[in-house]
Amino acid sequence: MPIAVKDLCFSYKQGTPFEKKVLHNISLDIEDGEFVGIIGPTQSGKTTLAQHFNALLLPQSGSVTVNGLITSDPQADLISLRLQVGYVFQNPDYQLFAQTVGEDIAFGPQNQQLRKSEVTERVTTAMKQVGLDFDTFCQRDIYALSGGQKRRTAIAGVLACKPKILILDDVTAGLDPRGREEILAVIRDLHQKQKITIIYISNSMDEAAELAERIIVINRGQKQLDEPVREVFKKPEQLRSIGLEIPEVINVIEKLQERGYVIPSIPLTLEEAIDLLTTAYAQREVKR
């Protein structure tokens, strides 16, 4: 079992008058090779939860087991755990700190005392994986990058440590549509071709619908839903009541259904919605 969370509770400022309980008895499992979306409104506890997966936070009660390692075990080798579970933060400016793209990506491998040739190899591979051309970008100043290029550099820096599991925390916030598409394509590729387990944290259902196989909805520190992606969207009211929105394409189908049209399934992407509607209209089956 790659990630097993059992009865996890966590409070910030525990034991002080300002104690704030953010996670309540959360249990969940994530399998190798899965693409799981963890979705919830801001301050729902999703980032706090995910930071337990690579032992940035340790459980106050309950347990988190990652690849057989219990994170709260004082003997546990948390350094090797953090190499296996990479974490990409929302704001790349908090993550990138070196002068150039190449130096930043090399930081992780260098700290593992790898040989120079191995470090170079890792940097080259990671840049390729995120679609940054080595010759163009290796020497480029971090601050001369666009938002999308910064995100890709941040992801590459984590990939250079060869993680088996990649946690992506709201990585498309603030990107323009093209930058977003590029990042999503990189992520899809890492999952499908490199077989990396992806944990995708977001407050937007649109991207989760396109990418994830399973969605875990977190609200007020509790797990509210944990289901295959298509099942989740069969409960639009529940999602809306906690401040989440269902993807617009599903909205259209829902509104047509309200008006008495019969549409056989739920689309997750724009392409699926287009196919579904054209087929339905072509066969004139859409009318009740």
Added chain:
Amino acid sequence: MKTLIEITDLTYKYRSGGGNAVTALNGVTMQVYRGEILAITGQNGSGKSTLARHFNALLTPGSGEVIVDGLSVNDKKNTAAIRRIVGMVFQNPDNQLVSSVVEEDVAFGPENLGLPQAEIVKRVDWALKSLDLEAYRYRSPNSLSEGQKQLVAIAGVLAMKPKCIVLDEPTAHLDPKGKREVLENVQRLNRDEGITTVLLTHSMNEVVHCDRMIIMDQGLIKLTGAPRELFAQAEQIKALGLDLPAAAQLAYGLKLKGLTLPGNILTIEELVASLCQLP
């Protein structure tokens, strides 16, 4: 006078570390009209924020002219007056909020204008009421949701009684509920208080609700017009690295597959209505 901000042939270059200047604005001419909601959109790095920072003299033109309510930004003597006319709200409210109590934060601007106490109280009351924040008056901004924090940042600008508010991606870091709260309030201020509004955004679903839109690319204005007009030119929008609003995108895809739909669908409601009318 219909025009609040008049920009003529504006250029601006940033100096970079290597000594090469990066051209951010390359001859921009545009207007912001009184009372409108104007959306400015374009890819990251297209020059939106650089342009908007000229609206309240945070930047001054490299060349060209920026006139705000009759005052030239080029003249340093006008800077204070211009900043009272045009208020800015940034992406991250944490960078904008300065106080540990909501009402103190909102009072910060008017206090710095040197207004009498009674007037400050009046403005704070009005700003909090306009944004439906009275219940949070004595709370710490830290205890609020991200959306509410952004509303406090807007209230702080509103208390300066500006004629125009410029919002630079105010919803980028908010969840769907926070996004809705901020947008609805921005529209309400525009409608009820007549505040001219400039919204910088990447979200085409937000642009739909604006009166006019400007699309920027590489420091130039590429398209200007009503959202309904511009979004009908799907190919051009896509070529500029932008998306259509979700409903328009779906309508466009369906039309390519041969469904007969009108050319200017913008909202889910319009799309559903058109689909229902198909034979």
